[in-house]
Amino acid sequence: MSATTQRLPRFAAAAAQMGAGVLAPGVELVRLGQFAQRSGIYLVLIALLLVPALWLPEYRNVLNLGQIVQQSAALAILAIGQTFVIACRMIDLSVGQLMGLIVVASCSLMEGRPEATIPAILLALAIGLAVGAINGFLNNRLRIHSLILTLGMLSILQGAIFVYTDRSVGAASPAVLRIGNGTVMGVPVTVPLVLVVAALAALLLHRTRFGLHVRVVGANEEGARRAGIDVARVKLPVFILSGVSAAIAGIILAGRLGTGYPNAGTGFELDAIVAVVLGGTPLSGGRGTILGTLAAVMVLGVTANLLNLLGMSAFIQMVVKGAIVIAAVLINQPRVLGRA
Amino acid sequence: MISVSPSLRRHAVRVLQRHGIWLVLLLLLLVSATLSDAFLRPAYLMNLVLQQTPVGITAIGVTLVMIAGGIDLSVGAIISLTAVMCAILMNGESENLPRALILTCLAGTLVGAFNGLLIAYNRVSPFILTLGTAIIVYGLTQIYSGGTASGVVSPGFREALNHRIGGIVPTMVVILLLAAACGIWIQRRTRFGRALYLIGTNPTAARLAALNLPRVTLIVYSLSGLFAALGGIALLARAGVSGTYTGRGSEFDVLAAAVLGGTTFEGGHGGIGGTIGGLLVLGLALNLVNLVGLSFYAQLIVKGAIIVAASTTYEFVRRSSASLEKPAT
Numbered sequence: 001m002s003a004t005t006q007r008l009p010r011f012a013a014a015a016a017q018m019g020a021g022v023l024a025p026g027v028e029l030v031r032l033g034q035f036a037q038r039s040g041i042y043l044v045l046i047a048l049l050l051v052p053a054l055w056l057p058e059y060r061n062v063l064n065l066g067q068i069v070q071q072s073a074a075l076a077i078l079a080i081g082q083t084f085v086i087a088c089r090m091i092d093l094s095v096g097q098l099m100g101l102i103v104v105a106s107c108s109l110m111e112g113r114p115e116a117t118i119p120a121i122l123l124a125l126a127i128g129l130a131v132g133a134i135n136g137f138l139n140n141r142l143r144i145h146s147l148i149l150t151l152g153m154l155s156i157l158q159g160a161i162f163v164y165t166d167r168s169v170g171a172a173s174p175a176v177l178r179i180g181n182g183t184v185m186g187v188p189v190t191v192p193l194v195l196v197v198a199a200l201a202a203l204l205l206h207r208t209r210f211g212l213h214v215r216v217v218g219a220n221e222e223g224a225r226r227a228g229i230d231v232a233r234v235k236l237p238v239f240i241l242s243g244v245s246a247a248i249a250g251i252i253l254a255g256r257l258g259t260g261y262p263n264a265g266t267g268f269e270l271d272a273i274v275a276v277v278l279g280g281t282p283l284s285g286g287r288g289t290i291l292g293t294l295a296a297v298m299v300l301g302v303t304a305n306l307l308n309l310l311g312m313s314a315f316i317q318m319v320v321k322g323a324i325v326i327a328a329v330l331i332n333q334p335r336v337l338g339r340a
Numbered sequence: 341m342i343s344v345s346p347s348l349r350r351h352a353v354r355v356l357q358r359h360g361i362w363l364v365l366l367l368l369l370l371v372s373a374t375l376s377d378a379f380l381r382p383a384y385l386m387n388l389v390l391q392q393t394p395v396g397i398t399a400i401g402v403t404l405v406m407i408a409g410g411i412d413l414s415v416g417a418i419i420s421l422t423a424v425m426c427a428i429l430m431n432g433e434s435e436n437l438p439r440a441l442i443l444t445c446l447a448g449t450l451v452g453a454f455n456g457l458l459i460a461y462n463r464v465s466p467f468i469l470t471l472g473t474a475i476i477v478y479g480l481t482q483i484y485s486g487g488t489a490s491g492v493v494s495p496g497f498r499e500a501l502n503h504r505i506g507g508i509v510p511t512m513v514v515i516l517l518l519a520a521a522c523g524i525w526i527q528r529r530t531r532f533g534r535a536l537y538l539i540g541t542n543p544t545a546a547r548l549a550a551l552n553l554p555r556v557t558l559i560v561y562s563l564s565g566l567f568a569a570l571g572g573i574a575l576l577a578r579a580g581v582s583g584t585y586t587g588r589g590s591e592f593d594v595l596a597a598a599v600l601g602g603t604t605f606e607g608g609h610g611g612i613g614g615t616i617g618g619l620l621v622l623g624l625a626l627n628l629v630n631l632v633g634l635s636f637y638a639q640l641i642v643k644g645a646i647i648v649a650a651s652t653t654y655e656f657v658r659r660s661s662a663s664l665e666k667p668a669t
Contacts, residue, residue, distance in 0.1 A: 142652045145605050151592060152648035159640030166637070270471055283465045315487060318479030325472030329464050 081245025089285025100265030132243020180255020218285025409607025419587025427491025452565020540607025
């Protein structure tokens, strides 16, 4: 009861403000700009889904949408993990190669045997957890820029993969293949998987004390420290989350590829960072949105799919993708003062 | 413990901070020499430098960007574009050579200017912006070359650049040194160079000092594009042909060299001299790994470990020198 009475005046005030906005078009424009900045990626996604549906009959097919999710599932999971890292004002460049290592390791453990599925998944999670923990530990102890630390780790992991094998090894088990490519009642298995992971991640980031601390440390590390937050104990789990997300993404990718391809993860780290930033999480930290990240992954996936349907070459697709990244960053990014 | 006067210690730390990378290089060289006589032969050492030339020339421009607190991840793509573009423009004829070189350098500079314009006038994060540029440039490279290695280099082009002056020093190494000298001159002796350090250290102060920030940003990213184009040409001269992804990943090698040399992401520190030192340390260390008999892939592991270890050392030295410079209480 008291909640409603409290909410009402606030609503009235907001309505009055909006009325004022109509009177002053400048204010209205600013508000429109802010609205576009906050929800731009969702508008782009809706436009990308609706407009082509008018011309392309394939687009009215819901199955096509499921396929796009299936193709983008690994990136989506990876980007969800990276959202925590970037919201905490850090960067994890090692996730791509980590995912590659997990694909290779789990496939060579499985060798296509059905009974090896559970051990392979456990191995994947263990590797992700361990590498994430090492990243977090070193980040806290060495106090060097996370970009440089994880760049070093990228090189180390890539070396480790190729020392182990320089060609595809092993094979995914039937169950893992089903995770990557299978459907349940017409819905790709990855759809509920991504949704569950995203929901858990959103709860963790927006509704828990840990999530709050992640954002506070990202916004102002020194301030967080002075407010009594143990910064190291926030950053360590963030890197572990990132590592575990790479493990889940690695299993999905292993299912999609069916074999342990050593270059499987190359370049994924940059795609994940692009998706997170397009989604509205600024590189300057302090804020994060899992839903935005998901929308951005879908925008990238839908664009590729659309250009495919239009018969564009892979080369033109790259140019378009780059242009989208630049356009989105121009619209979305908060302005960084100074700094070349 | 040996007692050292504080002023001497402060001096020692400062020397370490400035020239640490050269000490590391010397140490590595001594270790290498005891392991193999090859490292005492000038021709072998020059070979080592030659291998690092494309990355080295590119790193000069990127170092300037990093001094100003920026970052340029598009250089790998620019190297790829310019290497294949130069080969296509040469088309196997020597009279095409000057035109090809000029147009290639122009293309690199233009891509850099594109980065610079968007960063200067929109003040967006250079990290994501240059990443987007890199994707576009890779796409354009593919469209331009048809997706495969193409073009034929002019006769005499490779021979001239790989020719060893006096039988020892390859022309390309001389060019690398000249480019580095040019970069060091820019960073030390010009107003533009000092502006870079000021912007990197304190952008607000730079603005209050009435520096034209957009112009400096535009120029420094254009320079980075130009040096990357020169790096692409050097890569073409070494390989003779160029695929469309030849430069992929070299942006990270460039970053590693710069960071090893003491240039930081925060800007305002380091310089091109250090970057060249970092480049040589990286090259020497990887050669050493090779010599010990580990595979090429093990070099990647060593490279990663060196990057982490070196930047940790720098951070440590920086912190201890900062604490030394506080007035004694």
